[in-house]
Amino acid sequence: MKLDKIIVSENSFKSTETQDIINSNIAVINLLREEGVKDENIHEDALTSYYLDYYTTHVNSDGFAKFVHASGWTDELNTLLEKAFEKVGSQEHLDYFLAQTEKIDALTRKEFDGFMEQEFGKSPVKERIDDDTYFEIPEALVKLNADFLRNHPDLKVLSIDDMYTELEKFTGKKLER
Secondary structure, eight states: OOOOSEEEEHHHHHOSOHHHHHHHHHHHHHHHHHTTOOGGGSOHHHHHHHHHHHHHHHHHHHOHHHHHHHHOOOHHHHHHHHHHHHHHTOHHHHHHHHHHHHHHHHSOHHHHHHHHHSOSSSOHHHHHHOOSGGGGOOSOHHHHHHHHHHTOTTEEEEOHHHHHHHHHHHHTSOOOO
16 A cells, blocks of 8 residues: 655644755654555655755765765665656756766776775765755755645645544554654
């Protein structure tokens, strides 16, 4: 059975803080995962928002190289993100991501593996990957992500109690509040 709705709290939906609706979606996904729900049973666009936030959090904290290192740089996640940029309407972030992908592809296997195996920090590979052009992109990816959720046709806005009731019906078990 697949969850066919993106569930967020009323408070997050009404909040003036852009990140709140994203965080509510993340909390629901994390709860579902803790209860053993596999990603393929979670709404695809809830995961789209989740991974966009994962991406922006890492890139904003310590550059594109941080995202590469933390994510393990998988084809599956990269494809999902490419589609995510398109879904939220961010051609410039997609272009940046593809340009950065070319930098990763230009690394030798030895350079890439060495970078991935070491503890994240200063390195020649990090210096080659990172640049400041991400921060020059005028499209606000966090706002685009929040708007994507807020305007999604499958969005279901519920009180906290109703969220738990809905998720308990879906998982078939009582959830700790």
